[in-house]
Each structure stands twice: as structure tokens, then as C-alpha cells.
Amino acid sequence: MIDRNFKYGDRVQLTDAKGKLYSITLTKGGEWHTHKGMLKHDELIGLPEGSIVKTNQELKFQAFRPLLADYVLSMPRGATIIYPKDAAMILGVADIKPGLRVLEAGVGSGALTISLLRAITEKGFLHSVELRDDFADISRENIEKYFGEIPSYWKLTVAPLQEQNFHAEFDRVVLDMLAPWECTQVAAQALIPGGVLLAYVATTTQLSKMAESIKDSGVFTEPESSETIVRGWHHEGLAVRPQHRMIGHTGFVIFARKMAPGVPALQRRRRPSKGAYDLSD
Secondary structure, three states, X not given: OOOOOOOOOOEEEEEOOOOOEEEEEXXXXXXXXXXXXXXXXXXXXXXOOOEEEEOOOOOEEEEEOOOHHHHHHHOOOOOOOOOHHHHHHHHHHOOOOOOOEEEEEOOOOOHHHHHHHHHHOOOOEEEEEEOOHHHHHHHHHHHHHHHOOOOOOEEEEEOOHHXXXXXXXXXXXXXXXXXXXXXXXXXHHHEEEEEEEEEEEOOHHHHHHHHHHHHXXXXXXXXXXXXXXXXXXXXXXXXXXXXXXXXXXXXXXXXEEEOOOOOOOOXXXXXXXXXXXXXXX
16 A cells, blocks of 8 residues: 655645645744744654644644645746636647647646646647747746656757747647637647647637637638636535635636648538628529
């Protein structure tokens, strides 16, 4: 049986009775101080996850290893992170799975990169391209801290994506950048037939430009778009109601699949709105 009890070097998430989260990394002889006393790191060593620990002033905390969402929301940031709800949607829509070769552009703080690396596993390969040196440094540190090392199946290139030269090398291309429509052709060249192009954008203007770029390229299926909105619920006995605060719009996901060489995509048939066409048509 694998020993999963806390040990030195582990990152631990502490949660108080009000649900407030704190994150510490266990070090020998280390101490964590709160407004109500101090907790010695040594007291957590050997305890299983789900234990209750107390400060010297009897303030209690639940102790767990942080989930990926917890780590992402608390890690150092350069660019705005992709929230866990959107990262989960991206992995699902793009069908990211073990063994795939994925090209990612726009690494930011590394939140989505971590999710992609976990999904493809060591059986796959992820090539991340980032324009800014400072973002690349932050993402590299966050990824190394999360995995304990730099994964051998990850490559990070600091350069514009448009300068890269790929030829049907990847199963998926994921774009998280300001103007992904400028990289549609590069993505088309990088993808194998049947491969998925997915872009994450924040505004309707970006969404429109990306959709038109995909259509104009002539090598992808009709693009499909969506957004994910998450609403939590409060439950106390029979008092069950939606929470007043919710995670609303954070971004749009737009995706399409690459057609076989020389094969045009089927045009999506829709019922035209009134006045969209001349009656003589």
C-alpha cells in the first residue's frame, strides 16, 4: 500500500470553519502563524489527508492536499489564468486524452498547460509557444512546482507562433491569445486531418473574428462556440437556494476540425431569417 500521509515537501491546504483556504508547504521545523496562534509543520507529518489540526490557541483546520483547481487559483500569476471551469470545458470539447500530440499557444501563467499535461500524460507530447519571456518564466516555475520537476514530454518555445514551421504534426491546437485569428493558417498546417483547433477568447468581437477566420480558411468544419457559467447552491436543511454570487462569463470556447486535404467542408444549412435573402434567390 502506498503511503499517502503528509511528508516534508508536501503542499497542504488548510480550511477553517468559515471555509477560508490557506496553503502551506511543509518544511522541517517550519511554523505557520495565524491571527489565532501558530501551527508547527512537524505536527502534520505522518497524518492522513482529512485530518483536523489545531494551532496552539485551539483554532481548528481541515488538512488536505490541494486539488488542481485550488493550486491554479493560488499560484503566482503573470497573465490572467484560465479558470478551472473553462479548462475542464477545453479538455472536454477538444477531447484531450493520453497519447495526443498537442500544440498550445499563449501559455500565460501555466494554468491550462498543467491541465493539458495531466490529460495527455507521459504517453503524449505538449509543445507550448509563448510570446513573452516573463510569462514563460512564471509558467515554467508554476509547472515545475506542481509536478515537482519539468515534465519530459513538455517543450516550451518563446517566440511568435507565426514564426513556427509545423507540418501535420499535432492532433490538437489550442490557442489562448489576443488575436488567435492571425494564427489560423499556422494551426491548419500544424494539424493532422481530423485534428481539432480550439481557441479561447474573452469578447464577442474576438469570437466573431475567430469564427470568420476559420470559415475563410476553407480547411475546417463549421466552427462551434460556447461559454460555461457556473452557479453554486446553498443548502442548509430545507433551505436550498442558489448562491447570490456566481462565476459568470469568463470566456468563449470556439472549435472546429480539420478536413482532409482538398476536401471542402459541408456548409451548415440554416433557416434564413426574414430579409436575409432576396426572394428571387
